[in-house]
Amino acid sequence: MTYDVVADFGRRIRLGMVGGGLDSVIGRTHLVSLRADGLCELTAGAMSVDPAVAKQSAKQELIANDRIYLDYQEMADQERKREDGIDAVVIATPPQIHFRVAKAFLENGIDAICEKPVTRDLDEAIELKKLIGAQDRLFCLTHCYSGYPMVRQARDMVRSGALGEVRLIEGELCAGDPGVAREPEDPATRHWRFRAASMGKGAIMGEVASHAHHIVSYVTGLKVEQVSAELSTFAKGREVYDNSYVTARFEGGARGRIWGSYMASGNDHGLSFRIFGEKAGLTWHQEDPEVLWFKPIGKPSVRMARGYDCNSDDSLAGSRFRPGHPEGYALAFANLYSDFAQAIMYRKLGRDPSVFLNRIPGIDDGVSVMALIEAAFRSYNNDGKWTDVSGGTA
Numbered sequence: 141m142t143y144d145v146v147a148d149f150g151r152r153i154r155l156g157m158v159g160g161g162l163d164s165v166i167g168r169t170h171l172v173s174l175r176a177d178g179l180c181e182l183t184a185g186a187m188s189v190d191p192a193v194a195k196q197s198a199k200q201e202l203i204a205n206d207r208i209y210l211d212y213q214e215m216a217d218q219e220r221k222r223e224d225g226i227d228a229v230v231i232a233t234p235p236q237i238h239f240r241v242a243k244a245f246l247e248n249g250i251d252a253i254c255e256k257p258v259t260r261d262l263d264e265a266i267e268l269k270k271l272i273g274a275q276d277r278l279f280c281l282t283h284c285y286s287g288y289p290m291v292r293q294a295r296d297m298v299r300s301g302a303l304g305e306v307r308l309i310e311g312e313l314c315a316g317d318p319g320v321a322r323e324p325e326d327p328a329t330r331h332w333r334f335r336a337a338s339m340g341k342g343a344i345m346g347e348v349a350s351h352a353h354h355i356v357s358y359v360t361g362l363k364v365e366q367v368s369a370e371l372s373t374f375a376k377g378r379e380v381y382d383n384s385y386v387t388a389r390f391e392g393g394a395r396g397r398i399w400g401s402y403m404a405s406g407n408d409h410g411l412s413f414r415i416f417g418e419k420a421g422l423t424w425h426q427e428d429p430e431v432l433w434f435k436p437i438g439k440p441s442v443r444m445a446r447g448y449d450c451n452s453d454d455s456l457a458g459s460r461f462r463p464g465h466p467e468g469y470a471l472a473f474a475n476l477y478s479d480f481a482q483a484i485m486y487r488k489l490g491r492d493p494s495v496f497l498n499r500i501p502g503i504d505d506g507v508s509v510m511a512l513i514e515a516a517f518r519s520y521n522n523d524g525k526w527t528d529v530s531g532g533t534a
């Protein structure tokens with residue numbers, strides 16, 4: 141992994157963060173990841189909906205006083221006017237406001253890194269895609285697990301034909317720790333992801349099934365054309381679905397299943413995929429992310445590991461340390477930041493940024509996920525009938 145472009149660019153990419161404050165779940169992950177490779181710095185923030193937390197969070201990151209904001213729109217407007225204004229915004233708020241926040245910055249000529257699920261619903265996702273196009277901005281969606289080198293390796297192996305034609309696709313994210321498998325005693329203390337008022341009854345699909353869907357789409361390059369869905373609520377007193385089984389018909393004839401759950405009691409995280417082609421299969425588990433199993437039919441299985449010179453270029457581009465020195469979640473997440481930062485630098489230097497953008501999720505991935513969720517709802521409300529996925533397959 142080399143970052144020679146930063147010397148030509150002459151400075152780090154300046155980021156501003158909306159959300160991600162001390163009162164958030166995901167903020168710390170971004171703060172670690174954005175700094176991992178020294179390509180980005182955090183120079184502005186509207187880091188919480190709570191003014192005191194917003195100030196405290198930004199001060200802790202040594203953000204200058206005049207760049208600590210209590211309102212993201214003001215941050216977008218002010219940063220645009222500065223000579224040293226931010227290059228990109230990091231959107232780490234709940235998804236129901238992603239669209240509004242992204243719009244404020246994109247319309248001010250600022251690129252965006254946005255948490256998943258991309259928006260509240262499919263209509264907003266399509267609207268956002270149009271806006272990004274109209275403003276000619278760069279956009280990265282943090283489906284972070286696609287940053288793992290061995291996930292990229294899997295994608296490159298599928299592309300190279302190592303599996304032959306892909307037939308069966310299984311993706312799942314099935315967590316089950318007490319924090320997600322049970323409702324709090326006092327419903328007033330529920331996190332937004334368990335409230336129907338925030339994202340509708342499908343909030344948890346956006347939280348977990350979205351990752352399962354994205355990772356199999358990323359690796360296979362195949363889009364889901366039709367779904368049949370079974371959505372359930374198991375936790376007592378819960379108002380949103382907490383388990384989704386989506387059977388999927390992929391383009392080209394492959395068939396698969398996408399499972400998103402907070403009810404897999406005892407599971408820590410549970411993101412994995414298994415992909416089977418006519419010649420071989422691939423298996424990967426997020427909790428053992430340095431290893432990818434390649435299983436050719438009728439031959440011994442091959443345990444592939446991160447960091448070896450025989451791995452693909454994209455896999456090695458996301459790899460820092462020698463084999464056997466685990467890099468893990470934060471550095472997989474950091475790969476999205478580093479690729480996006482380099483894409484921004486390349487574009488500003490008049491070079492083609494596509495090598496970086498091709499490796500990381502963008503708005504099309506966001507639209508596909510929202511289209512899948514929307515179709516799963518229609519299917520479930522129609523007794524699980526096969527239902528076309530619209531909007532996301534274009």
Ligand SMILES: NC(=O)c1ccc[n+]([C@@H]2O[C@H](COP(=O)([O-])OP(=O)(O)OC[C@H]3O[C@@H](n4cnc5c(N)ncnc54)[C@H](O)[C@@H]3O)[C@@H](O)[C@H]2O)c1
Nearest residue numbers: 159160161164165166187188189232233234235255256257
């Ligand atoms: N990539 C992943 O694996 C991953 C993991 C967890 C969460 N997420 C996603 O990250 C996003 C945030 O999730 P979370 O669990 O951290 O949520 P959270 O509720 O814990 O934190 C949200 C943050 O946004 C702030 N916020 C809310 N409204 C704001 C506003 N108007 N202006 C400024 N700040 C505002 C809150 O104060 C808080 O700091 C969601 O989209 C979620 O799906 C992604």
